[in-house]
Amino acid sequence: MTSTQESAEDRHLPYDVFAKACPSRGTLEHVTGRWGGLTLGALSEGSLRFNELRRRVDGVSEKMLSQTLHALERDGLVLREAQPTNPPRVDYELTPLGHEVAQRLLALIRVLEGGMDDVLAARERYDETRGAR
Amino acid sequence: MTSTQESAEDRHLPYDVFAKACPSRGTLEHVTGRWGGLTLGALSEGSLRFNELRRRVDGVSEKMLSQTLHALERDGLVLREAQPTNPPRVDYELTPLGHEVAQRLLALIRVLEGGMDDVLAARERYDETRGAR
DNA sequence: CTGTATCCGATCGGATACTG
DNA sequence: CAGTATCCGATCGGATACAG
Numbered sequence: 001m002t003s004t005q006e007s008a009e010d011r012h013l014p015y016d017v018f019a020k021a022c023p024s025r026g027t028l029e030h031v032t033g034r035w036g037g038l039t040l041g042a043l044s045e046g047s048l049r050f051n052e053l054r055r056r057v058d059g060v061s062e063k064m065l066s067q068t069l070h071a072l073e074r075d076g077l078v079l080r081e082a083q084p085t086n087p088p089r090v091d092y093e094l095t096p097l098g099h100e101v102a103q104r105l106l107a108l109i110r111v112l113e114g115g116m117d118d119v120l121a122a123r124e125r126y127d128e129t130r131g132a133r
Numbered sequence: 134m135t136s137t138q139e140s141a142e143d144r145h146l147p148y149d150v151f152a153k154a155c156p157s158r159g160t161l162e163h164v165t166g167r168w169g170g171l172t173l174g175a176l177s178e179g180s181l182r183f184n185e186l187r188r189r190v191d192g193v194s195e196k197m198l199s200q201t202l203h204a205l206e207r208d209g210l211v212l213r214e215a216q217p218t219n220p221p222r223v224d225y226e227l228t229p230l231g232h233e234v235a236q237r238l239l240a241l242i243r244v245l246e247g248g249m250d251d252v253l254a255a256r257e258r259y260d261e262t263r264g265a266r
Numbered sequence: 267c268t269g270t271a272t273c274c275g276a277t278c279g280g281a282t283a284c285t286g
Numbered sequence: 287c288a289g290t291a292t293c294c295g296a297t298c299g300g301a302t303a304c305a306g
Contacts, residue, residue, distance in 0.1 A: 014249075017174075031245065037161065051287070061281080066288085089288085104237065107240070109157075118230050119157075123209070126209075127207075196269095197299060221268055223267085223268060
């Protein structure tokens with residue numbers, strides 16, 4: 001097999017995200033889903049409470065944040081710590097693996113933010129050529 | 134603003150993915166969308182034709198691959214080169230920015246693949262505690 | 267081979283209301 | 287404060303058929 005995909009099999013790992021049935025795909029989707037990446041990014045510098053997170057991740061609804069946090073918690077990327085106080089206080093923080101993931105995610109985001117001028121220029125060219133389609 | 138988000142504003146960039154209206158969010162979603170990341174990853178080692186890509190990105194449909202490629206091309210991450218031959222031959226390859234993005238993406242994927250044993254264990258614990266729920 | 271067009275069910279995700 | 291429950295429109299995305 002003349003591999004050009006220096007991925008899982010070349011590194012002798014049991015998981016290959018390029019394979020349809022691999023469980024790593026599900027986690028990748030949680031991490032890179034609409035709110036997953038921003039949530040992990042927001043938690044990368046320390047724990048935050050539910051509504052702090054909501055404000056930080058601009059635009060997320062309660063429902064989606066709750067859903068996102070559950071998925072990340074289940075995957076072992078986020079830790080949920082509920083204080084038995086009144087009013088309730090719940091802190092969310094990254095696990096070690098969550099931190100690693102968040103670091104990579106933030107590196108990606110930085111590249112994207114840094115390249116947005118190129119992206120915007122490319123879009124204009126594309127829309128011109130294809131005449132707004 | 135006591136920033137704990139060492140992101141765009143701290144680096145004096147005009148784009149901040151955490152802001153709802155920032156155009157970088159759209160690009161992040163193209164890149165991290167269901168097929169965007171896998172497509173960029175598949176192209177990271179060289180150009181591929183349409184159906185080569187389809188086989189590489191296991192599970193993607195024609196429609197979704199086409200849509201994904203258009204979005205990535207418009208954002209200036211992928212270059213489309215159509216040969217005027219018969220039968221038609223179209224090569225897709227990464228732009229320089231596309232390569233940078235793909236590198237970050239692959240780094241993320243590697244962390245995820247490498248951490249899947251932890252992830253799977255965390256899931257079992259979660260599902261036990263919360264009783265399948 | 268490289269796509270586009272259409273149909274249509276599944277899922278996403280926002281708004282709102284409500285609970286502890 | 288920290289969520290859950292429900293409604294419901296928008297979008298996603300697969301299957302299929304068709305086109306250059």
